[in-house]
Amino acid sequence: MGIVVSFFTAAFYGAEPDLMALIASLAAAGLFSIGHIIVSSFERMAGASRDKSEFVSIMSHQLRSPLSSIKWLMNSLDFKKADKIFDKESVEVSSILESVETENEKMIQLVNDLLDINKIEDNVLFLRPAEFSLTDLVRKVAAEYQRFARSSNAVLKVFVEDEVPLIFADQERVKSVLRHLIDNAVRYGAQSGSVDIKLERRDGFVKCSVIDQGIGIEEKDQKNIFKKFFRSHSALRYQTEGTGVGLYIVKNIIELSGGKIGFESEANKGSTFWFKLPINL
Incomplete structure (x- = not known):
């Protein structure tokens, strides 16, 4: 995932509008797929009790990596530059990318919730006051x-x-x-x-x-x-x-x-x- 993100980020600067749209579409598609995984994870947690802690740890680790990569991609893109290059009358790319970034943050919060539940149930939710x-x-x-x-x-x-x-x-x-x-x-x-x-x-x-x-x-x-x-x-x-x-x-x-x-x-x-x-x- 990191290699793909690096490629897209490098390609974005000076990219043609069609490529910029592709970047936004791929990021959105990635979030959509990850979202389904997160929802199914919560459903399985709610319905199962055996091996729950191990399940949550594995799922959280697997989900956090692609979400962090997408966030890094969003932070690397110049939203203002996107609108200047792209045809505003057809699509405002910066608006799309900002929406993708917002959804990514929501999914990161869901992953953090998964981890917190696991820590609470294992009595290992430690604080740093x-x-x-x-x-x-x-x-x-x-x-x-x-x-x-x-x-x-x-x-x-x-x-x-x-x-x-x-x-x-x-x-x-x-x-x-x-x-x-x-x-x-x-x-x-x-x-x-x-x-x-x-x-x-x-x-x-x-x-x-x-x-x-x-x-x-x-x-x-x-x-x-x-x-x-x-x-x-x-x-x-x-x-x-x-x-x-x-x-x-x-x-x-x-x-x-x-x-x-x-x-x-x-x-x-x-x-x-x-x-x-x-x-x-």
């Missing part, structure tokens, strides 16, 4: 999701209480928590609704709340919402896509970090998912 600003991290992750929010006709806003102190936790793991919660809030939020992220200090903790005005969670489903592979009836009706592992991973990360997590929700009115992490005293 350090002091950092949750405020800065929230703003950074929110900025990453602005384009997704706009495409969903949602308004994503961050509200920070004055003097929110630093916390002591694994920054990369907390980033994963934020991505899962924000993604859910936008994905299952009502069209043209708002998604608010609030940060405040509460009794030795910093509390982060992600609030949406979306489909909410029916009362009968709320007791199962953090269970692995569980998807609420509301989510199933609203969207067929989803693995049901995000909140399971989020809960484990927060609790391993010495924090707390919870939610409030009402069907057809929205949800608030919140977590608290200890202040670094």
Whole structure:
């Protein structure tokens, strides 16, 4: 895969428009095929219990390599140059490539979820805590999701209480928590609704709340919402896509970090998912 990617990257600069379109098409086709593998992997995980850890490790390793190669290809391409060379009236190549890059990032997240599930079940999800600003991290992750929010006709806003102190936790793991919660809030939020992220200090903790005005969670489903592979009836009706592992991973990360997590929700009115992490005293 790496050799093929290197060839395409070298060929891209100064390439004819037809070749550029081919590059985009091949990258998209590669992601499509890998996507099917990932979905079937989750289905097999949900239905099988024997040798699950070994299966997840093998599948994650096999999937990560081609996804990383595609990401390297996307990063190597000059999106702005693509539109200048290509006939804009027929196809905007940079737009295609940006879409491929977005889908690639989603699949990398799915692979990371596979690995995290395996580590959680084997009790080897180790954290590397350090002091950092949750405020800065929230703003950074929110900025990453602005384009997704706009495409969903949602308004994503961050509200920070004055003097929110630093916390002591694994920054990369907390980033994963934020991505899962924000993604859910936008994905299952009502069209043209708002998604608010609030940060405040509460009794030795910093509390982060992600609030949406979306489909909410029916009362009968709320007791199962953090269970692995569980998807609420509301989510199933609203969207067929989803693995049901995000909140399971989020809960484990927060609790391993010495924090707390919870939610409030009402069907057809929205949800608030919140977590608290200890202040670094």
